[in-house]
Every structure is written in structure tokens, then in C-alpha cells.
Amino acid sequence: MQISERGIDAPSAASLDSRLASVERQLMEGRLADAAAALESVASDVAARGPVLEWLAAARARVLAEQAISLLRAHAGVMHLNASASAE
DSSP states (O other), rough: OOOOOOOTOOOHHHHHHHHHHHHHHHHHTTTTTHHHHHHHHHHHTTTTHHHHHHHHHHHHHHHHHHHHHHHHHHHHHHOOOOOOOOOO
């Protein structure tokens, strides 16, 4: 059984549950940036808005860190190729 707090003006449980299920599916697929974007649209509709916003901030920081790592790896690959070409 699932119990939740919803105000009179809150969207229907099915709508919110559907959006949260979408966020969960995106997370399971490793699509953190997509999940964060989807959760952002849900944040105003949930009673636990504070923790959701904290999670969003952490998720955004992780996405930025992963992007930075990808850039560093690409740069290292280019530097390796340049060093190999110079050695020849």
C-alpha cells in the first residue's frame, strides 16, 4: 500500500506516479540528466520538495562532473596522439 500526502490542488496521483515512474526508468537506464530534468517538473508537485531539490542539485553536480571527465579523457587521447605523432 502506498500512502502519500497531496493537497487539494495537487495533480492526480496517477499523473504524479506516472511522472515519478518515468524518472525511475530513466535512472535505471543510466540517463541521469534526463531523470533530473523530468524530476524538476515533478518537484513543485511533491510534499517533500526540499529533499527533491537537494537531490536535483547533487544530480546536476554529478552530470557536470561526468561531462568534465569525458572532456579530460578526450583531451588526454588527443595529447597521446600528438605525442605519438611527434615521436615518429
